[in-house]
Structures are given as structure tokens and as C-alpha cells.
Amino acid sequence: MNIHEALEQVKNGTLSIEEAERYFNKKSYEDLGYAKLDTYREMRSGHAEVIFCAGKADDHLKQIYTRLYEQNNEVFGTRASREQYELIREILPDIAYDPVSRILKSEKSGKPHVGQIAVCTAGTADIAVAEEAAQTAEYFGNQVCRIYDVGVSGIHRLLAHIDDIRKANCIIAVAGMEGALASVIGGLVDKPVIAVPTSIGYGANLQGLSALLTMINSCANGISVVNIDNGYGAGYIASQINHMGVNAHE
Numbered sequence: 001m002n003i004h005e006a007l008e009q010v011k012n013g014t015l016s017i018e019e020a021e022r023y024f025n026k027k028s029y030e031d032l033g034y035a036k037l038d039t040y041r042e043m044r045s046g047h048a049e050v051i052f053c054a055g056k057a058d059d060h061l062k063q064i065y066t067r068l069y070e071q072n073n074e075v076f077g078t079r080a081s082r083e084q085y086e087l088i089r090e091i092l093p094d095i096a097y098d099p100v101s102r103i104l105k106s107e108k109s110g111k112p113h114v115g116q117i118a119v120c121t122a123g124t125a126d127i128a129v130a131e132e133a134a135q136t137a138e139y140f141g142n143q144v145c146r147i148y149d150v151g152v153s154g155i156h157r158l159l160a161h162i163d164d165i166r167k168a169n170c171i172i173a174v175a176g177m178e179g180a181l182a183s184v185i186g187g188l189v190d191k192p193v194i195a196v197p198t199s200i201g202y203g204a205n206l207q208g209l210s211a212l213l214t215m216i217n218s219c220a221n222g223i224s225v226v227n228i229d230n231g232y233g234a235g236y237i238a239s240q241i242n243h244m245g246v247n248a249h250e
Contacts, residue, residue: 034060037067047140050232051077053084053104062091073108076139078132078232080104101131101231105139113143115242117235118168120158120185122151122175125200129231130174133196136235137172142242152180162188169245170238174231176200179211186220192241194234195225 009015028039034057038049048071051064065088069075075092078101085097085104095106119134121127127148134144145168150158158181165171166189173182174196182195195218197211204210208228215225226233 032060032063032067035064037064037071039071047236048072048074048076051075051104053077053080053102056084058084058087062087065095066091069106075106076136077104078102078136098131098135100128101135102128103132103135105135107139111141113138113141115246116143116145116168117170117172117238117242118145118147118165119172120147120150120161120165120174120181122149122173122177122179122181123200124149126174126176126198129196129198129229130172132231133172133174133235133238134231136232137239137242140236140239142239150181151175151177152184155184158184165189166191168242170194170241172196172234172238174198174234175215176208176211177202177205179214182215182223182225183218183220186218186223189222191222193220193223194238195223196231196234197225197228199229 006015010017041047041049049068051068053061061084065075065077069092080097080102082097082099085095088095088104092106095104097104117137119130121130130148134146137144145164147161147165150161165185168191170191171185171189171193173185173193175181176198177200179197182193186193195215197208197215199208201210212225212228215223
């Protein structure tokens with residue numbers, strides 16, 4: 001819940017003044033010793049803190065998931081292992097895990113999904129990163145159109161879907177190898193393109209560096225680039241762009 005939502009709930013009577021006062025007076029972060037949970041993030045930016053699961057100690061991860069769930073009645077984590085899923089399921093039985101995107105989440109039902117974001121991949125090997133982007137965008141209230149395996153080695157596959165791509169308020173282009181997909185899409189649409197280089201490729205791909213450099217040096221207009229394999233970052237930025245587009249037409 002952000003500030004606007006809290007005030008709207010007070011206005012329509014679903015949140016009491018006393019409850020709203022407690023909400024606004026809560027501490028800006030909760031100090032767990034090993035972690036400082038950013039309890040004000042939703043009020044500042046519209047969305048609660050997300051958990052990066054990889055590398056976290058089991059006890060730390062369990063306590064962080066518990067506390068964020070208690071505060072928001074939902075929680076979203078990225079880069080989780082199946083072992084971490086089994087661990088968190090002991091305390092949150094309704095937690096859901098996707099082994100492709102490695103997202104570990106529990107979310108409120110009935111959330112509205114607005115606008116449209118197109119998530120495109122060059123190949124099927126890029127789908128893990130693309131799903132991290134797509135599911136992040138969906139969690140934050142966006143409709144997502146998935147268009148996978150439309151890389152430049154068979155560009156007719158991309159052109160067959162160009163009408164759906166052009167309907168989106170924002171496009172995420174996920175590609176490894178030489179990373180050319182983002183440039184091609186950027187030259188065909190009038191919407192922002194977020195390029196996501198992946199670490200997929202042979203030796204000279206340099207774990208995604210060659211795709212990253214291709215995307216940064218793109219001659220197409222309207223392209224921004226996130227870090228290698230950073231599907232979450234792309235999904236979050238796309239969500240912000242999509243919501244701006246939806247709000248502009250209301």
C-alpha cells in the first residue's frame with residue numbers, strides 16, 4: 001500500500017484514521033541486525049522491497065520472507081533455488097516457485113493487470129531471463145505478451161508478430177549470442193525498448209559481454225540496456241513505463 005492508496009482507503013472508510021496513523025508512523029526500516037528491511041519502500045516508490053535470494057543464509061532468508069510477508073501479505077523473491085523454495089514452504093505453505101525464472105513468490109489474488117508489455121527472446125535458451133522479466137512485470141500489475149524464439153537468424157518469425165509487439169507500451173528484448181534482436185526491434189517500433197543481454201553463447205560471447213556491447217552500441221533509437229541476465233531490472237523498468245502510458249490515457 002502506498003500513500004495514495006492509504007488515503008483513498010481512509011476516504012472510502014475501509015481504513016480507519018487510527019490504522020492509517022499507525023501505517024504512516026511506522027519506522028522507515030526494520031533492523032534485523034544482519035539486514036535492514038526497507039519498510040517505507042512502497043510508500044516512496046509504489047512497490048515493496050523484493051528479495052534477492054541467491055547467497056543468503058537459510059535463517060536470514062526465512063526471517064526476511066516472514067517479516068516482509070507479515071507487512072505486505074505478499075512477498076516476491078528472485079534467483080531462488082529449489083532448496084530455498086523447500087525451506088520457505090515450511091513457513092509459508094502457499095509460496096509458489098517457478099524453476100525456470102527462479103522466482104519465489106506469494107501474491108495477493110485479484111490484482112488488476114493493465115496495459116501491455118511485450119517480452120521477446122532471440123532463442124529458447126534466453127527464456128529463463130525473459131520469464132524473470134515477464135513474471136516481475138506481472139507481479140507489479142502489468143499485462144504481458146510473450147513472444148519467444150524470434151531471433152534474427154529467422155527474422156520472418158519476428159515479423160509475423162510485429163503487430164502484437166507494436167501494441168505494447170514497452171518492449172523487452174532478451175538476447176544472447178551477438179545480441180542483435182534489440183536493434184532490430186528498435187528499428188520497427190515507436191515505443192521504448194529495454195534490451196537485456198544474456199550470458200547465452202559460445203566462447204567469444206564472453207558470458208554476455210559481447211551482447212551487452214552490441215546493445216549499448218545500437219544505432220536504433222529508443223533503446224536502453226540493463227545488466228547481463230537482469231530480467232528483474234528490465235521487468236521493473238518496463239512496469240514503470242507501462243503504467244505511465246496507461247495513466248497518460250486515462
